[in-house]
Amino acid sequence: MKKITIIAGARPNFMKIAPIIHAIREAQDQGAKIDYRLVHTGQHYDEKMSGSFFEQLQIPKPHVNLAAGGGTQAEQTAAIMLKFEKELMANPANLVLVVGDVTSTMACAIVAQKLHTKVAHVEAGIRSHDWSMPEEINRLVTDAITNFFFTTSELANQNLLANGVKPQNIFYVGNTMIDTLLKQRPRFRRPAFWENLGLKEQSYMVMTLHRPGNVDEEENLKILINEIILHSAPYDLVFPVHPRTAKVLERLNIGDKRLHFVEPLGYLEFNYLVERAKAVITDSGGITEETTVMGIPCMTLRDNTERPETITMGTNELLGTDPKAIRPAMEKLLSGNWKSGGIPPLWDGATSPRIIEKILGLNEL
Structure with a gap:
């Protein structure tokens, strides 16, 4: 049985984890030996900023809410790490899956590695190259200690390769945010x-x-x-x-x-x-x-x-x-001269099943 701990901390994370949980449940229905535990760090704790997302995106209630919101960047990082360490020790996993680039992403990746638990990063390899942004520091640190990298674009792959990541640990799967968008589009409401x-x-x-x-x-x-x-x-x-x-x-x-x-x-x-x-x-x-x-x-x-x-x-x-x-x-x-644009490859609504298929195929877990 592959046990995955999924981390969600702030509003942008919820759109990314919802389809992953749906894909795990579908895999379970087909007999796959996989289970998950959803950890909400509480980084965003305002009901308008997070609570409604669980209901609207059909995400089950978290198994635990660490309630580690508030404070400075350092205080919040420390609070998440202290609480997640206890959580992961009490509920060991084969894999900690983090998404995006919020403080919870970095903090939980650090804790997992220090407890000798492998880390997968969804939306790995994206870069602004602007170190004044807290999110960029979170990305750099997380990718420096990640084992398995799930990417949204060919450029993200190249960024990771340039940082010395082994090609066999990079999985170009697409964008889970778009899985959520396409699934929920018929349900948009005024x-x-x-x-x-x-x-x-x-x-x-x-x-x-x-x-x-x-x-x-x-x-x-x-x-x-x-x-x-x-x-x-x-x-x-x-x-x-x-x-x-x-x-x-x-x-x-x-x-x-x-x-x-x-x-x-x-x-x-x-x-x-x-x-x-x-x-x-x-x-x-x-x-x-x-x-x-x-x-x-x-x-x-x-x-x-x-x-x-x-x-x-x-x-x-x-x-x-x-x-x-x-x-x-x-x-x-x-004046009507805005470009029409197109949709990047693999932003097709099927990213999350690709992620779960790759995880199920990892012999290291």
């Missing part, structure tokens, strides 16, 4: 505010901003949002506000009749909004993958991306963080 705001398909743009580089410098954030308002007419702007950003916006007194601040949304409501939008303006990496698959124009307000295939193949464009970049991008969009 947000409660849709009618109240008078929204219609293609009548609005969606905004999401949460990275420190965009939201912590208040004057820059104000200029950025005002530029977006100025050059996006006549479209409404729907802005689901991350708790981190909400605190800053309260002080800034930004307002316009086309700008609508709304509460953070569940997965099904948010993607209903994205699928029907004229465009998305974001600094999130994961959203650029979803817009690429749905064919929605996407403007990324960052200086780099760990998902370059969303630009080279998809609908995403990297604008940088200078507010002056907004106007030409909006002109390109509103």
Whole structure:
């Protein structure tokens, strides 16, 4: 029996683990000797940021919640490591499977290796090459101590090979985020505010901003949002506000009749909004993958991306963080000249079964 401990810590993880759990259950139904234990580290502990995802994505309740949220980066990493060490010692596994690039990913990989448990990293090998981002440190550390690497792109494979990873430990399987997107797409549902705001398909743009580089410098954030308002007419702007950003916006007194601040949304409501939008303006990496698959124009307000295939193949464009970049991008969009894009290879909704098939075939476990 192969026993896998699956780690989920923050909102982006839940979209990635849901299809993996579904694939394990399907394999069990077919007689495969595999079992799992789902560990929620509690890194995101706000109900709006995590709780609804379990229900919406049909993920079973975690076997345990370590409740290790809050604090500084170091405090959170330490809390996760202390609690996960006890958890893994009490419930040994053949494999600890971590996903993405949040603090829980790195912390649990370190604990597993020190307890001589092999680690698999889903979404391994992606790189922004920007060490100012906590996520990049998490990626580098996790991949330095991972045994089995499941990748989303050929570029991720090349990054790992350049770091000395053995080719036989790299499995190019595709993107589990897209498994979730394609499975849940028929279930997308209107947000409660849709009618109240008078929204219609293609009548609005969606905004999401949460990275420190965009939201912590208040004057820059104000200029950025005002530029977006100025050059996006006549479209409404729907802005689901991350708790981190909400605190800053309260002080800034930004307002316009086309700008609508709304509460953070569940997965099904948010993607209903994205699928029907004229465009998305974001600094999130994961959203650029979803817009690429749905064919929605996407403007990324960052200086780099760990998902370059969303630009080279998809609908995403990297604008940088200078507010002056907004106007030409909006002109390109509103004149009908945005690229149509395509879908990267293996982003087909069948990544998770490929991962479980590879795990079942690993003789080392």
